[in-house]
Amino acid sequence: MEQERDRRIGVVVVAAGRGERAGGTVDGPKQYRQIGGHAVLWHTIKAFLDWPHTGPIIVVIHPDDEDLYRLMAAQLPGSHDIAVTFGAPTRQLSVLQGLRSLAGKGVSHVLIQDGVRPFIDRALLDRVRDGFMTGHSALLPALPVTDTIKRFSSDGRVVTTVPRDDLCAAQTPQAFKYEAIFRAHEAAATSGLNGFTDDASIAEWAGIPVQVIEGSADNVKLTTRKDIAMADEKLGGSLPDVRTGNGYDVHQLIPGDGVTLCGIFIPHDQKLMGHSDADVALHALTDALLATCGAGDIGDHFPPSDPQWKGAPSRIFLEHAAKIIRQNGGTIMNVDVSLIAEAPKVGPHREAMRQKLSDILGISLERCSVKATTNEKIGFVGRREGIAAIATASVVFRRAS
Missing domain, CATH: 3.90.550.10 (Spore Coat Polysaccharide Biosynthesis Protein SpsA; Chain A)
Structure with missing residues (x-):
């Protein structure tokens, strides 16, 4: 009853x-x-x-x-x-x-x-x-x-x-x-x-x-x-909506004349194999940015099976991710890329890489970080069979008003 x-x-x-x-x-x-x-x-x-x-x-x-x-x-x-x-x-x-x-x-x-x-x-x-x-x-x-x-x-x-x-x-x-x-x-x-x-x-x-x-x-x-x-x-609405995304990518090294990392070409006796220009750093960073608004990963937006992306510069992918962030009300606060490679040496090109990230994303140089380390000759990286990258992005989203 x-x-x-x-x-x-x-x-x-x-x-x-x-x-x-x-x-x-x-x-x-x-x-x-x-x-x-x-x-x-x-x-x-x-x-x-x-x-x-x-x-x-x-x-x-x-x-x-x-x-x-x-x-x-x-x-x-x-x-x-x-x-x-x-x-x-x-x-x-x-x-x-x-x-x-x-x-x-x-x-x-x-x-x-x-x-x-x-x-x-x-x-x-x-x-x-x-x-x-x-x-x-x-x-x-x-x-x-x-x-x-x-x-x-x-x-x-x-x-x-x-x-x-x-x-x-x-x-x-x-x-x-x-x-x-x-x-x-x-x-x-x-x-x-x-x-x-x-x-x-x-x-x-x-x-x-x-x-x-x-x-x-x-x-x-x-x-x-x-x-x-x-x-x-x-209700906690005054707290900023800060989100962090992570990305990881790896590409195989094969004989060649150089690699592109963070949009910068570095002459080398090997190159990275991939459907686009195989810029492992920008690929990882693209995934990190997409993660901050639940927008999938790079493969969802630029499938490797699509011939139009063959040899494409990876800055296209990063620019697309940044556009999605802004359309969703986000502001990119900081990006950080860690390259893991035995060679080539990244140090001499680090500032150019940071500037390239700053230009592509439209954020200040101080908000762009690039680091590199070796794998102490351990594993596929240590054997110079590939290069890996880990990227982190911090984005602040405005609340609906």
Whole structure:
């Protein structure tokens, strides 16, 4: 029986506001601002998706925000019964639209939630459900008022101090028996009453007894730019998105007239065998850069079976990887290449190699490192049968805004 009741707890998330106090006309609606790498509204909805007793969800959005909502919703995990409806000029009428959209979905109770309260915790939701189970028709999460409250006049002078013993600060989700709050909202709209600031006020007006339950100190409403910045910091969103990629490549040495390493040709009595110019250093570095944004490896983008890459200069591959990084919002901070070879000597060409990397990647010389070592005559490198390269790249990605 409990499972049947659980499935009948619907949710209306109100997210149709413009949020001018948070700079809505400049920065976009606050419910779509990024905190912790996702939109505020994403965090709000996900809290209900993570609660096992959530039934159908109605999200009330502004007609102008369809694209923003679609982008946000695409990042929500799993599948759930989530529907969208358009809001109205006031929050009160927007809630009514959400309640109307729940009609016919078989819900017995409804939770009405501000879209910009992203820090609802499961314990609060469980307290709401417990209140339903004990037969309450309306539940208001709230916290006692701890600040001293003053009433003041139009000219800014204090008139009196308001006793706070029986005062509380209301939160959402406010929870109701569905039919009762739906009828109350419809009656208020029919009567032309539009001054209600929350749904509990409408319940009080309609004579529905409202029970106060313990709220949550973390369940804050994000109202201003500062609120959003603090929420982002709380979720770790202020930390830079720094990623490191590694690459390794090896090519066989055969008789020839020289090798190309880091884009620099070095005369030698051997050459590297490969489909392109076999620049083992740039191949390894290309893989390292692609790794920072999960873009596969060099073979995915330039398959050796494709004849167009036969003898191609490997700088093409590195430039392509750098382009992918930038298209994904990344900035290359540092690259480091270690060459492992008995010969030829890399030292005399190191600065030219660094400069070549700087030119190809468009980063400063100080961010390009090239090192070389021998393999102490051990293994295939020691026997001068091949050259190996290990590369590391550090990239910072900007967060979506």
